[in-house]
Amino acid sequence: MSEVADVSHEVEPIEGEQAAAPWCPPPPAEPVWPETWDLPLGVLPRQRLREAEDLGILTTTAVEIPESGFQPASLDLLLGPTAYRIGSSFLPGDCTVRERLNRLKLDSVDLRSGGILEPNRPYLIPLMEGLKLPSNVRAFANPKSSTGRVDIFTRVVTDYSHRFDDIAPGYDGELWLEVFSRSFLVRVQAGLALNQIRFIVEDPTGAPAPPPAL
Numbered sequence: 001m002s003e004v005a006d007v008s009h010e011v012e013p014i015e016g017e018q019a020a021a022p023w024c025p026p027p028p029a030e031p032v033w034p035e036t037w038d039l040p041l042g043v044l045p046r047q048r049l050r051e052a053e054d055l056g057i058l059t060t061t062a063v064e065i066p067e068s069g070f071q072p073a074s075l076d077l078l079l080g081p082t083a084y085r086i087g088s089s090f091l092p093g094d095c096t097v098r099e100r101l102n103r104l105k106l107d108s109v110d111l112r113s114g115g116i117l118e119p120n121r122p123y124l125i126p127l128m129e130g131l132k133l134p135s136n137v138r139a140f141a142n143p144k145s146s147t148g149r150v151d152i153f154t155r156v157v158t159d160y161s162h163r164f165d166d167i168a169p170g171y172d173g174e175l176w177l178e179v180f181s182r183s184f185l186v187r188v189q190a191g192l193a194l195n196q197i198r199f200i201v202e203d204p205t206g207a208p209a210p211p212p213a214l
Contacts, residue, residue: 037137058132062191077156078129082111086104086123086124093160094160095159126174136202138166138168141155153182
């Protein structure tokens with residue numbers, strides 16, 4: 001019998017998911033949230049992350065973001081209620097992730113009470129958090145150290161993107177997590193945090209801000 005790595009914890013179930021939109025509509029011409037956030041340049045600290053939630057820059061499908069998710073300079077990202085098995089990794093390009101997934105998903109696993117992800121198969125999971133970034137704020141995601149210790153590979157995917165884990169200034173949309181277990185059957189549950197995200201305030205003159213040190 002295969003070994004099962006249980007990395008789940010107990011959370012409230014989430015009801016419903018957004019319906020898939022038509023296939024590949026034109027991407028937005030400009031960010032939906034064009035205002036800048038007048039803050040010192042660099043990585044946002046914990047107190048500013050709470051402020052981002054209050055301002056609607058950071059959204060969630062949960063009742064609220066748990067206090068334990070706010071780290072000194074990052075935010076834990078929580079798994080949503082369903083994992084979709086896909087044939088291979090992808091970046092959405094000129095579509096939203098949900099639109100592309102509608103064509104490429106093979107099966108789904110209900111995570112509300114915990115579900116098993118098979119090794120050597122990629123899954124895509126909607127995260128509870130979404131973003132509506134100002135035009136001078138970008139974000140970078142990376143796996144939590146505990147995720148690597150159980151040999152799970154993860155990366156964040158966003159709408160209309162051509163890069164993993166790098167979220168462009170002005171992004172307005174859902175966050176998704178690709179999950180790939182390299183060694184074990186893995187039990188996960190909605191509300192589990194496998195990844196974290198950092199927010200970077202950039203120079204309004206257009207000079208790029210360096211990615212955060214991991």
